[in-house]
Amino acid sequence: MSQSTEIPTPVLLKAMTHSALKLSLFVFVCIVLLLGVRYVTAPYIAQAEKETLLNTFNQVLPDALYNNDPLSDTLEITDPEQLAALGAESPVTVYRARLDDQPAGIIFSAIAPNGYSGNIYMLIGVLPDGRISGVRVLKHKETPGLGDKIELYKNPWILEFNGRSLREDNEARWAVKKDGGDFDQFTGATITPRAVVGAVKRALQLINQTGDTLYE
Numbered sequence: 001m002s003q004s005t006e007i008p009t010p011v012l013l014k015a016m017t018h019s020a021l022k023l024s025l026f027v028f029v030c031i032v033l034l035l036g037v038r039y040v041t042a043p044y045i046a047q048a049e050k051e052t053l054l055n056t057f058n059q060v061l062p063d064a065l066y067n068n069d070p071l072s073d074t075l076e077i078t079d080p081e082q083l084a085a086l087g088a089e090s091p092v093t094v095y096r097a098r099l100d101d102q103p104a105g106i107i108f109s110a111i112a113p114n115g116y117s118g119n120i121y122m123l124i125g126v127l128p129d130g131r132i133s134g135v136r137v138l139k140h141k142e143t144p145g146l147g148d149k150i151e152l153y154k155n156p157w158i159l160e161f162n163g164r165s166l167r168e169d170n171e172a173r174w175a176v177k178k179d180g181g182d183f184d185q186f187t188g189a190t191i192t193p194r195a196v197v198g199a200v201k202r203a204l205q206l207i208n209q210t211g212d213t214l215y216e
Contacts, residue, residue: 065099076093076094088111108203126204135158143189150193
């Protein structure tokens with residue numbers, strides 16, 4: 001007659017409880033360690049993110065033009081019509097640059113919703129007199145080798161916006177050359193630059209309408 005190998009229920013329950021306790025302790029220790037690492041590194045991560053954002057800002061508005069902290073001097077655009085002009089559906093933050101407390105420029109985001117492959121996300125800097133200090137494309141899905149020439153490191157085209165303003169006498173020229181405007185288009189990819197020019201033009205129309213109220 002063979003002996004039974006069945007483990008008694010109390011012993012099995014004790015072993016399962018012991019394993020569950022060890023697993024719970026392991027998970028708890030891991031959570032504590034992760035929280036500890038996050039607590040220690042959070043200030044450094046926040047500072048790195050701030051520096052990255054400021055570096056992007058300085059590409060569209062040189063830091064020599066202001067001496068405040070635009071990250072702490074902001075306002076929110078929430079009006080639906082104004083958001084539509086920026087191609088946005090959620091509030092847009094306007095970062096205000098000042099030199100010795102005097103307006104030096106604003107930095108804000110805008111979206112061209114009619115790119116060849118969808119939304120084109122941009123950052124725009126505008127001086128108090130309405131001239132563009134810089135435009136940079138932050139994100140897009142345009143065709144590599146064609147539409148992606150809107151990125152500065154691939155083509156200097158985006159620099160064509162520098163120093164331009166929107167006025168009644170030049171409004172018609174705010175278009176690509178194929179449409180009778182001043183801006184170059186890309187060979188085989190007119191849709192992309194047309195979308196960007198249109199989005200920047202609509203953004204400037206909004207800025208011209210709001211004027212100094214953006215600094216109040």
